Amino acid sequence: MNLVIDIGNSRVKLGVFKDNTLIYKETCNIIKLHAVVSNVQQKYPLIKFALVSSVVKKHDELLKMPPTIEKVFYLDSDTLVPFKNEYETPKTLGKDRIALVTNAFYTYENRNCLIIDAGTCITYDILTAEGKYKGGAISPGILMRFKALNNYTGKLPLVDHIAELTVKLTGNSTEKSLRSGVLNGVLFEIEGVINAYKEKYQDLTVILTGGDQHFLSKNLKNSIFATSNFLLEGLNHILAYNTNS
CATH class of the missing domain: 3.30.420.40 (ATPase, nucleotide binding domain)
Incomplete structure (x- = not known):
């Protein structure tokens, strides 16, 4: 065990x-x-x-x-991993991203994968069918965006982003306008990133995980695979890889 x-x-x-x-x-x-x-x-x-x-x-x-x-x-930058890491600064690569990419490597073998982790930050990581990790992107998470609007303005309130699973395009109050701006902005961003990678990589498998995956999976148009244990599973794969090496 x-x-x-x-x-x-x-x-x-x-x-x-x-x-x-x-x-x-x-x-x-x-x-x-x-x-x-x-x-x-x-x-x-x-x-x-x-x-x-x-x-x-x-x-x-x-x-x-x-x-x-x-x-x-x-787990650190010297820990053995099964994929080829082409990140220019491997010592700065987040451990959560390492675990997620490792799980994608094993779960979707020989497939191009885009792993999206929607938590405090939203991270995007691309793993090619040849097992090469290319890197990705990091952007503010949903709660971070709501907090920024509250902290950097004088009157905008802090919105509870998980109050509802759906969001309208047009907000008819300040709170609903904040929800529309932040939540639709995140949805448009993720959809845009997915579509851009689909143009670059054929047969792309999109994996969504993280604390906000439930909301996002209900609202994103692209077909995705969502799992709440993806990071833990990745850590277990890393552990097995190192104990067998």
Whole structure:
């Protein structure tokens, strides 16, 4: 069994895998990380390997792995990955993007893939059918756009972007106008990026994941494959790749 841990700035996602099957998932506050990992190890004592992906520099102070785990890997730019990384600055490539591309490499073998992760930021990553990672783009996420309009103006309110799953083109109030501008802007942006890559790469597979995927999958016109566990699955593939190497 494998344990993968994705440590963000405030939240932590954990997954236990038996081979390639996710059998347990939990999200917790970073303060409770050590206790949660201990409980998971007690529940699944056959966990043999672990992979930690962290954006927190002092993650070793937040997490002490149980001694029963045979080997612990920490994801960084030197970690072995199955795809050819053509990013010019690999040391600055986000660990979440590495995990997402890895899962696309295995799940959609020999296919051109565009992976869209809609969370705090919206990231776009392109993996070719030959297994070459080309890079992509980073833009502000939905909540970040709403916060920017609130923070950089004197009177515009902060809008709850998940209040509704649909959005009208024309807003007849300030709040609805904000929703129209931000949400339609994001939808038009994503559609435009997808269409641009479809012109460049034939038979493009578009993968959507991230915290805002539910809203986006309901409103995007392009056919997409949406999964909430795509990043954890990618981390597990990286762990398996390194334990077998």
